[in-house]
Amino acid sequence: MGETQIRFEDGAGYERNMGDWSQRAGSIFLDWLAAPLGLKWIDVGCGNGAFTELLVERCAPTLVNGIDPSEAQLDFARMRLAARQAKFDLGDAMVLPFPADEFDVATMALVITFVPDPAKGVAEMTRVVRPGGVVATYIWDMLGGGYPWEPIRIEMSAMGLTVVNPPSLEASRIEVLRDLWARAGLDAVEAREITVHRTFPDFEDFWTTSLLAPSMRSVIPATAPNDIELLKARVRASLPADATGHITYSARANAVKGRVPK
16 A cells, blocks of 8 residues: 555544544435345445444344454454444455355445555455445545545645545545446446534544544654644634534545446
8 A cells, every 4th residue: 555554453543533424424325325124234344343333223234244454443343232243354355255246235434545456346345245236335535625634634735744645545536436336337326425514522622533543643743743733723723613612514425336237
């Protein structure tokens, strides 16, 4: 994944930083999929199980296999209530350890931009889903300003600080997602935007939560303390609080789904 590698190794940190955002977007995503109850799912790039837990609660699957390259994230996932119904294993999105036609639905939640070859990831999801089954993903619209921590990225860029991006950033574009799904041979391809809102009790909570992002953890230690304080002040000024001190703003994801041909 080169110089822009971003590693997710802290399950608890991810839960506070991104788990909440993931479930907010994931809830709308699952409503959109409208999958019947009692299906077999694979959650590719399941991370700490934030989305997996949501689909277990919402979709009553008969089976869920979560796959992720981080043992630390998987350890956190295995402590969730979802682990009573879901199985979490180490694995690579581009070489899924399952035979063809094994699942009814394959999902990839907030992951596709981290897959070095997104087309391979989509091809693998398509391979392991039965004919007539669904392959779907949602990912933050990073190039369109939809990333949850975009206010920080904007100010970092303005200050000339390093902004770390995932390796397959182009895959966050909705038109690229449509093309990936079409090139995988999937039918009935549809795409949509998902907008969600989150409220923080105050700016300090927003700031400390944002610092748990792997992209921030890789930059902050190498940044001069004075620059960090300036960055914090600039972000604070760009996110005015309401009368109670709360900070509320939105994030936007792009989603796509398609069916494996019968």
